Each structure stands twice: as structure tokens, then as C-alpha cells.
Amino acid sequence: MTDQANEYLKAVSSETLANFKAIAAAAQERLDAARTSGADAFIHTNTFNSGVAASKKLSAISATNVTGYRELTREPAICRVQALDEEGERHTYYIARKSTVALHNGSKLASYGSVVGRLASLTVGTEITLQIAGKSRHFELLENIKYQPRFKDGAWDSLNTTVQGEDFGPLTVESLQALLRGRLEEADAEALLDALLQGSPSDTVLEGLRHEVRRSMALRDQPILDRFQDEIFRLPLDSQLLILGPPGTGKTTTLIRRLGQKLDRALLTPEETSLVERIDHPQQPHEQSWVMFTPTDLLKHFVKEAFSREQVPASDARIKTWETQRGELARNTLGILQQSSSETGRFVLKASSHHLRPAVEQAPTQWFDALHAFHKQRLLGQLQQGLTILVQLHHVVGADLVRSLVDIMATAEGGDLMAAYRALDGLESQLIPLLKSLKEESDQSVRKGLIRSLNQDRDFVDQLAAFIDSLQVDDEADADGEFDDDAGDEPEQQQTSSQKAVQVYNRSIRTLARLTFLKRSVPKTSAAAKIRDWLGKSRLPLKDELHSIGESIAAQNGLRRFVNASRRSVSEVPASYRQFRREAVKANQWYDGQIQHPRHLDAMELDAVLLLTLRTARELMAQPFVARNRTEPRFAFLQTIRDRLYNQVLVDEATDFSPLQLACMASLTRLETNAFFACGDFNQRITQWGTRTHDQALWAVSRIDTRPITTVYRQSQRLNAFSAKLLEILGGDLDCRGQLPEHLHHTGVSPSLLEDAGDFQDVAIWLVERIQEVEKIVNIGELPTIAVLVNAEEQVKPMAESLNHLLEDINLRAVACADGQSLGVGSDVRVFSVEHIKGLEFEAVFFVGIDDLAQQWPDLFGRFLYVGATRAATYLGLTCRAKLPPALESMRAELVSAWS
Known part of the structure; x- marks a missing residue:
């Protein structure tokens, strides 16, 4: 670097450093002012709701500002850019992570999420046109400086600052204070001596980009995204995108940064602002209407930390695993799963069960499409059966009504059920009064029979109740009813035994009467058949009475199929699935043998039932006749679902989720936004059911766009090359190989290998030797982050115990991170089962027993190894109980026994 460049630096x-001080001071002034005034200083509240709402909104804004000012006192700026506009004028901007303050020294401070903030992601020489205050401004970037601010001993500094100008760079400045002093303090001299002994560079200013040793177990902080990441996170709110790329490319950071920008109304475009204001709801304002899904609780923990750095409040209600969300929806919202305090819910989830064939679990989309088609055909069949009944009973319901239904059914049979539902909605003003009248007449007739029995025996109802309590009925015989009761008319409530007995009596007589009229037999194992036998001929209505009641019940049966038909398209999904599965098992399709318990679902089955329910509900919500009348009681079931939708849905490690799960997540977006953002890597899929291809992703989210990002910010040159070769020999997707940034000086070391390792005690001896090597080579005064990966959860604790016997001699300890829950602290060596390691990064990673893993999981072995290897920034160690797996033999020459 020239003397002129050094003086400029x-x-x-x-x-x-002067501006850091000014920004922090200005932010502190705002904080001091906020402590002496609150929302009440800005608004006079009154007893009207509008005043209260305005006060709450202002209070929320005030709290957000306070958080932003506090962060500015800790981190005044993350970047400085200089750009040339179309008129030849130079502009200098300091860029803050999120919040800004006005400065009195003429400097300009902008938020990274703002339009001007885009300059921070550009490389020198790049030209860009920005829309600022409604006008197009053209800029050429002349200089880009990225900071890591630190406040120590009463003064500001920036460590490992990267600088790129028109005629120099990129450079890394270890310390701005040291650069200005031009000399080393005594403590710095000691550090210099250590660096020289280790062969490290001694200059304050280094050519190129420097690797930073990982000191803490957290997602990497990347305050400024690169140009490609920046373009992605600024896409419009109503976008659907899957970001694909290798580990260490900042995919998760891009997701988090996008959410932070889209939650800040000040940073939204006019079009986005209009959309948000149109759909905003006081119970769930835009700032709270989002959810992010992660595959594990461990990753959820670290994502929450990253959100905190971006000043985005993220509670457990906002960041979830899919298992948590699925349970809440299926049990509490949609009534798919049984509740202990409710009669609703057809199924019980058995997450450890596997009812489907392995091939179906790996590629479930065709199976789901078959279920969807079956459900539509079943709904159509119900309507067709109803029309057949009403044609025969036109003298009861009226010929004109029957002709209208014939015309509507012609539309439904053409495949357009939604068009049929629209037409039926306009016809319900005729259907409902007629149905009500017929029901009142038949109820009165059934009631006469009950009164007659009571007159004969005052204890009749009590005796019937006792009999009903003893009944063992066949659920299958009574399931998926023939529309012969009041199901769907009124919700069931808690009842006394007498009330329940009367209800069962009424329902059974109606069933018997309808089947008598139709000249059909009653299923022997049904409740109606058992009640009939218990009543005997003397207490049953006469045959003519049954025939008359049956005619009315049959007409009601036919009419009821056309009333609330759209609602049944949602509520009948569980019944359709039960029948679909029953028929598929009989035909030896899809399922792996007989289903022992008809009420039991495995996890993928529940995903399918949930997805079909959500997709059908969304299709209904999009219908104009529903949207116009959405507040009416008949559409309350849709409002319940609508209340569980979000303005934005984000998914981390998307390829670990099945296509059905991704489709469910996408179905949780508001219809107005459809805002779905996900990231993942097909090479890192470590679940048998995970999404495997672009086609599966497109099936899950039909309008989704995919964007690749391949610049890796984590690994050394040698580990990146090793990871790329792993993909090549193990059949991975080579298009997703990572590319290191230009000018990065991080050669690293070759991976280390131990064979014939024997038991954990022998492995632990080798691991501790390597850990000591790492500590000496890094020489930062503390142990960098280190992870030890084992093949199964039951190996975590034994491995940690074996390590601890040896580590205690050097005052270190190993922590068993059981089930990915325990996280350890500080310089702990963390022991994980490999399935919990997604999304994290460490300076050093050791993979124990890769030959056993190859035998245990032959289909996923390569992916597990790739995921484990790409967690490491610089040091990777592999151990084998016996020998290197044959698939890796070609890589033996690239492995060493030790690093010293």
C-alpha cells in the first residue's frame, strides 16, 4: 500500500471514529429524552377506542425507537460508502444496521434497510439507479468501508475493518486506533511477538480479507449482505422465493434481514405500504403477523439470537418448529385431532408410526394428489346422491327446485365444484326454510313415538341411557354418515345421560325410518341396529309411520347435501381421508400393510389431512361470494382459519421439510400477500422425507422462484475444496458448490483422520490431542468453538464423559448437548448427535465413527458427512472405528494424521 493510501486511510x-462518537452521543440524547417523556407526552388519550388505539400505536413506535437508539450507542455504524452521482458530485454516507439519528456535523447516516443502504452491498466500480424521494438517482460506488465497532477504555475503535477504494484494496485494518497511533502499546507488542512466533502477519493493515476465528457458538453476524443477497432480501413483500446455496453463504441471515426490513413500515415501498394498511388488523398488526419455521429447537435458539441483533422481537410464538405449529392447528383450530375435553376430532397422532410405504414417504406428492382427487370425487358423489334422492321426491321438495339443482350439478360434474358452491349459495334462501319445515314435521313424528314409550314405562329413558352406555358399536358402520342426522346443524355440547339417550334415540329412529323408506338393510354392527333390537317391535313406530318419517328424512337427507356444501368441503376432509385410506389398504396401494387402529395417524398422514384442509379453505376464501359475506355466521369456520394466517411466512433449512410440510407452511400466508420466503440446500437434506428436487418445491409452492447464492463466507480454502470433492464423489448437486470470496486469505489445513479408533476412550485421547493443537495454532487466549459429532443420541453422553476425563487436566470440559437442547457456555467442547447440527458453525468440528454411519444410513451417509464437514471453518477431524468407508477411499491422500 502506498504512503498516499496510508495517509488517506x-x-x-x-x-x-469522530462520527462514531457523534452518532452514539446523538442516540444517547434521544434515550435521555425518552426517559423523561412517554406516549402521553405526544397524544391526549380519551375514552374513545380510536384514541386508545392511537396511544398504543405511538407507544409501540416509541419503544421501537428506544431500542434503536440503544443499539446505536453500542454500534454507531456498520459501513461507510462514497458514491458519485450523475452530476459528478461525491456523496458520503454512513450506514447503520437499522436505526438512524440526525447529525449536526453535516454527515449523513442512513439505515441499511433504506434505499440508500443498498450502496453498502455494492463493490467499488458498480453503478446503480436508486429511487430516492420519488426520483431516480444514478450512482457509481467509489469506496466501501465495513466496520466492526468496539467501545473500550472510553474510546471508539473498529476491528478488522475492510476497506476498498478506487485505487486500492480490499484491505483489512486490524484496528483503526492502532492505525492512527502508528505505534504499539506494550500489550500490543506482546501480541505482536506471539503473532511473529506463529508466523502470522504483523502489519496493522493487511492485504485482502482476513478470516476471523469463531469464538462463540452463534450464527455468523453478517451486517452487510453481498449484492446478490441484498437484491433478494429487498424483493417485494408479496414474493415467493426459495434461496438455494451451500453452507456458509448467509442464507438464513438473508431471510432474517428481509423480515427486519419488511416489518419496518418506514422502509416499505408505497405499494407495500398500501397492501399492509389494507390488511392490517388491530389484534395482529403487521409487525406481529409473521412466523418462521426451523427444523430443530437448537437452530430455533440461534435464529432467535440473530433476530435480536437485527432488533426484531422474536418470541416462541414467532419462531417455531413445524411439529409445534402442526399440533396447534390440528388439535386446537381445525379439530382434526382428538381433545380430551371435546367430542370433536377424528384422529390420534402417533408420530413414531409409519403407515405409508418408504417410497411414498420419500415422494409423497402423487399420493397426496390421489387423496385430493378422491376428496373432490367424494364431495361430488354426495351431491349426486342427493340429487338422485330429490329427483325421486320432487313431489315433496318441489319440481322447480329440483330443476335448479339439476342445472347446478351439471356445472359440478364438469369439474368445477367452486362454481357449484357459488350457485348453491344463492339457492340457500329456498333450501334452508324447506329443510327446516320438513325437519320440524319429522321431529314431531319421532317425538310421538318417544312419548308413547314413556307412557308405557316412565323409566324408559333411564333404561335406554344405561343400554347406550354399554354399547360397543362399529365406528366404521356409523362413519361418514348418510346425512341422516343433524350433523353440522348444531354443535354438540356436554349432555346429561338422559339428554344423550334422547338424542341417540331420535337419531336411530331417523336412520331406521330412512332405510325403511329406501328398502335398505341396517348395518348389523351399527348403533341404529342395536337400538332397534333393544326396543323390539312393541316400542318401534309402526311400519307406515316409519315409511312416512323415512320419506321426509330422505328428502332432508337429499336437501342437506346442498346446504352448507362449501363448508363440508373443508370439514369433511378427515372423513374423506379415512375412507380413502380404507379403500387404498384394501387395494394394496400406498400403505405398508393393514392399519391396526383406524383413528391413528402418522406424522405424514396428519400433514396431508392438514394440507388438504388448508388448501380447500383457501380456495373457498378466494371466492367472491365468500369474501362478500365473510362476517356472516355461516362462514365463521373460515374466519377461524383466516385468523391463523400470517402476512409473512419464512422457512429455514427448507429441504429438511417434506413437500407436504412446505405446502402447509405456504398455505399459512395471507391470501393478500402470499409472502413465503425459504432457504435451504438439497445437498444438506438429512431427512428421509425431506424435499429432494426443484419439482417438489414447485409442487409445494406453485409460484415459487428459486435464487442460488454460492459465495461461502465460512470455510478455509482447503475445507471448501474438500467439501466440493465430497459432493462430487457422493453424487451431490454440483451446481450448489461453494465459491470463496475473492481476496480471502484463509488457506487453512487439511482434514485429519484417525482409523482403527476402537472405543470412545481411544477416540477421546486423539480428539484431545487435536483440540490442544487447535488451541495452540489459533492462539487467541481462549479455545475457539469446537463441536464433536456422534452418530446417535445415545452416544452423546458417553462421548462427553470420555472427553471430560482428559480435558479436566487442561481446565476444559465437554458438554453433552442432549437432543440439541443443552448448549454449553464459553469455551466448552460441545458434543452433538449429528442430526442436531444443521445451521450452526464452529472453528473446528470432529466427526466420530463415519464408517459406522455409512453402514447405519447408507442412503443419507454422504449428506450427514457433508453437513458435518461444512460446519467447520478451519479444522475438520474424522475418526473411523475400523477403516475409511470405501466411498471415501479416493480422498485418503487429502487427509492427515495431525496438524502440527
């Missing part, structure tokens, strides 16, 4: 450094 010193001048910029001096200006930077």
Missing part, C-alpha cells in the same frame, strides 16, 4: 479513520 488515517484521515478516513479519524473521521470515522
Whole structure:
């Protein structure tokens, strides 16, 4: 670097530290002012709702501002850019992570999420046109400086600052203070001596980009995204995108940064602002209407930390695993799963069960499409059966009504059920009064029979109740009813035994009467047949009475199929699935043998039932006749679902979720936004059911776009090359190989290998030797982050115990991170089962027993190894109980026994 460039760097450094001080001071002034005033200082509240709402909104804004000012006192700026506009004028902007303050020294401070903030992601020489205050402004970037601010001993500094100018760079400045001092303090001299002994560079200014040793177990902080990431996170709110790329490319960071920008109304475009204001709801304002899904609780923990850095409040209600969300929806919202305090819910989830064939679990879309088609055909069949009944009973319901239904059914039979539902909605003003009248007449007739029995025996109802309590009925015989009762008319409530007995009596007589009229037999194992036998001929209505009641019940049966038909398209999904599965098992399709318990579902089955329910509900919500009347009681079931939708849905490690799960998540977006953002890597899929291809992703989210990002910010050159070769020999997707940033000086070391390792005690001895090597080579005064990966959860604790016997001699300890829950602290060596390691990164990673893993999981072995290897930034160790797996033999020459 020339003397002229060095002097320029010193001048910029001096200006930077002065501005850090000014920004922090201005932010502190705002904080001090906020402590002496609150929302009440800005608004006079009154007893009207509008005043209260305005006060709450202002209070929320005030709290957000306070958080932002506090962060500015800790991190005044993350970047400085200089750009040339179309008129030849130079502009200098300091960029803050999120919040800004006005400065009195003429400097300009902008938020990274703002339009001007885009300059921070550009490389020098790039030209861009920005829309600022409604006008197009053209800029050429002349200079880009990225900071890591630190406040120590009463003064501001920036460590490992990267600088790129028109005629120099990129450079890494270890310390702006040291650059300005031009000399080393005594403590710095000691550090210099250590660095020289280790062969490290001694200059304050280094050519190129420097690797930073991982000191803490957290997602990497990347305050400024690269240009490609920046373009992605600024896409419109109503976008659907899957970001694909290798580990360490900042995919999760891009997701988090996008959410942070889209939650800040000040950073939204006019079109986005209009959309948000149109759908905003006081019970769930835009700032709270989002959810992010992660595959594990461990990753959820670290994602929450990353959200905190971006000043985005993220509670457990906002960041969830899919298992948690699925249970809440299926049990509490949609009534698919049985509740202990309710009669609703057809199924019980058995998550450890596997009813489907392995091939179906790996590629479930065809199976789901078959279920969807079956459900539509079943709904159509119900309507067709109803029309057949009403044609025969036109003298009861009226010929004109029957002709209208014939015309509607012609539309439904053409495949357009939604068009039929629209037409039926307009016809319900005729259907409902007629149905009500017929029901009142038949109820009165059934009631006469009950009164007659009571007259004969005052204890009749009590005796019937006792008999009903003793009944063992066949659920299958009574399931998926023939529309012969009041199901769907009124919700069931808690009843006394007498009330329940009367209800069962009424229902059974109606069933018997309808089947008598139709000249059909009653299923022997049904409740109606057992009640009939218990009553005997003397207490049953006469045959003519049954025939008359049956005619009315049959007409009601036919009419009821056309009333609330759209609602049944949602509520009948569980019944359709039960029948679909029953018929598929008989035909030896899809399922792996007989289903022992008809009420039991495995996890993928529940995903399918949930997805079909959500997709059908969304299709209904999009219908104009529903949207116009959405507040009416008949559409309350849709409002319940609508209340569980979000303005934005985000998914981390998307390829670990099945296509059905991704489709469910996408179905939780508001219809107005459809805002779905996900990231993942097909090479990192470590679940048998995970999404495997672009086609599966497109099936899950039909309008989804995919964007690749391949620049890796984590690994050394040698580990990146090793990971790429792993993909090549193990049949991975080579299009997703990572590319290191230009000018990165991080050669690293070759992976280390131990064979014939024997038991955990022998492995532990080798691991501790390597851990000591890492500590000596890194030489930062503390142990960098280290993870030990084992093949199964039951190996976590034994491995940690074996390590601890040896680590205690050097005052370190190993922590068993059981089930990915326990996280350890500080310089702990963390022991994980490999399935919990997604999304994290460490300076060093050791993979124990890769030959056993190859035998245990032959289909997923390569992916597990790739995921484990790409967690490491610099040091990777592999152990084998016996020998290197044959698939890796070609890589033996690239492995070493030790690093010293």
C-alpha cells in the first residue's frame, strides 16, 4: 500500500471514529429524552377506542425507537460508502444496521434497510439507479468501508475493518486506533511477538480479507449482505422465493434481514405500504403477523439470537418448529385431532408410526394428489346422491327446485365444484326454510313415538341411557354418515345421560325410518341396529309411520347435501381421508400393510389431512361470494382459519421439510400477500422425507422462484475444496458448490483422520490431542468453538464423559448437548448427535465413527458427512472405528494424521 493510501486511510479513520462518537452521543440524547417523556407526552388519550388505539400505536413506535437508539450507542455504524452521482458530485454516507439519528456535523447516516443502504452491498466500480424521494438517482460506488465497532477504555475503535477504494484494496485494518497511533502499546507488542512466533502477519493493515476465528457458538453476524443477497432480501413483500446455496453463504441471515426490513413500515415501498394498511388488523398488526419455521429447537435458539441483533422481537410464538405449529392447528383450530375435553376430532397422532410405504414417504406428492382427487370425487358423489334422492321426491321438495339443482350439478360434474358452491349459495334462501319445515314435521313424528314409550314405562329413558352406555358399536358402520342426522346443524355440547339417550334415540329412529323408506338393510354392527333390537317391535313406530318419517328424512337427507356444501368441503376432509385410506389398504396401494387402529395417524398422514384442509379453505376464501359475506355466521369456520394466517411466512433449512410440510407452511400466508420466503440446500437434506428436487418445491409452492447464492463466507480454502470433492464423489448437486470470496486469505489445513479408533476412550485421547493443537495454532487466549459429532443420541453422553476425563487436566470440559437442547457456555467442547447440527458453525468440528454411519444410513451417509464437514471453518477431524468407508477411499491422500 502506498504512503498516499496510508495517509488517506488515517484521515478516513479519524473521521470515522469522530462520527462514531457523534452518532452514539446523538442516540444517547434521544434515550435521555425518552426517559423523561412517554406516549402521553405526544397524544391526549380519551375514552374513545380510536384514541386508545392511537396511544398504543405511538407507544409501540416509541419503544421501537428506544431500542434503536440503544443499539446505536453500542454500534454507531456498520459501513461507510462514497458514491458519485450523475452530476459528478461525491456523496458520503454512513450506514447503520437499522436505526438512524440526525447529525449536526453535516454527515449523513442512513439505515441499511433504506434505499440508500443498498450502496453498502455494492463493490467499488458498480453503478446503480436508486429511487430516492420519488426520483431516480444514478450512482457509481467509489469506496466501501465495513466496520466492526468496539467501545473500550472510553474510546471508539473498529476491528478488522475492510476497506476498498478506487485505487486500492480490499484491505483489512486490524484496528483503526492502532492505525492512527502508528505505534504499539506494550500489550500490543506482546501480541505482536506471539503473532511473529506463529508466523502470522504483523502489519496493522493487511492485504485482502482476513478470516476471523469463531469464538462463540452463534450464527455468523453478517451486517452487510453481498449484492446478490441484498437484491433478494429487498424483493417485494408479496414474493415467493426459495434461496438455494451451500453452507456458509448467509442464507438464513438473508431471510432474517428481509423480515427486519419488511416489518419496518418506514422502509416499505408505497405499494407495500398500501397492501399492509389494507390488511392490517388491530389484534395482529403487521409487525406481529409473521412466523418462521426451523427444523430443530437448537437452530430455533440461534435464529432467535440473530433476530435480536437485527432488533426484531422474536418470541416462541414467532419462531417455531413445524411439529409445534402442526399440533396447534390440528388439535386446537381445525379439530382434526382428538381433545380430551371435546367430542370433536377424528384422529390420534402417533408420530413414531409409519403407515405409508418408504417410497411414498420419500415422494409423497402423487399420493397426496390421489387423496385430493378422491376428496373432490367424494364431495361430488354426495351431491349426486342427493340429487338422485330429490329427483325421486320432487313431489315433496318441489319440481322447480329440483330443476335448479339439476342445472347446478351439471356445472359440478364438469369439474368445477367452486362454481357449484357459488350457485348453491344463492339457492340457500329456498333450501334452508324447506329443510327446516320438513325437519320440524319429522321431529314431531319421532317425538310421538318417544312419548308413547314413556307412557308405557316412565323409566324408559333411564333404561335406554344405561343400554347406550354399554354399547360397543362399529365406528366404521356409523362413519361418514348418510346425512341422516343433524350433523353440522348444531354443535354438540356436554349432555346429561338422559339428554344423550334422547338424542341417540331420535337419531336411530331417523336412520331406521330412512332405510325403511329406501328398502335398505341396517348395518348389523351399527348403533341404529342395536337400538332397534333393544326396543323390539312393541316400542318401534309402526311400519307406515316409519315409511312416512323415512320419506321426509330422505328428502332432508337429499336437501342437506346442498346446504352448507362449501363448508363440508373443508370439514369433511378427515372423513374423506379415512375412507380413502380404507379403500387404498384394501387395494394394496400406498400403505405398508393393514392399519391396526383406524383413528391413528402418522406424522405424514396428519400433514396431508392438514394440507388438504388448508388448501380447500383457501380456495373457498378466494371466492367472491365468500369474501362478500365473510362476517356472516355461516362462514365463521373460515374466519377461524383466516385468523391463523400470517402476512409473512419464512422457512429455514427448507429441504429438511417434506413437500407436504412446505405446502402447509405456504398455505399459512395471507391470501393478500402470499409472502413465503425459504432457504435451504438439497445437498444438506438429512431427512428421509425431506424435499429432494426443484419439482417438489414447485409442487409445494406453485409460484415459487428459486435464487442460488454460492459465495461461502465460512470455510478455509482447503475445507471448501474438500467439501466440493465430497459432493462430487457422493453424487451431490454440483451446481450448489461453494465459491470463496475473492481476496480471502484463509488457506487453512487439511482434514485429519484417525482409523482403527476402537472405543470412545481411544477416540477421546486423539480428539484431545487435536483440540490442544487447535488451541495452540489459533492462539487467541481462549479455545475457539469446537463441536464433536456422534452418530446417535445415545452416544452423546458417553462421548462427553470420555472427553471430560482428559480435558479436566487442561481446565476444559465437554458438554453433552442432549437432543440439541443443552448448549454449553464459553469455551466448552460441545458434543452433538449429528442430526442436531444443521445451521450452526464452529472453528473446528470432529466427526466420530463415519464408517459406522455409512453402514447405519447408507442412503443419507454422504449428506450427514457433508453437513458435518461444512460446519467447520478451519479444522475438520474424522475418526473411523475400523477403516475409511470405501466411498471415501479416493480422498485418503487429502487427509492427515495431525496438524502440527
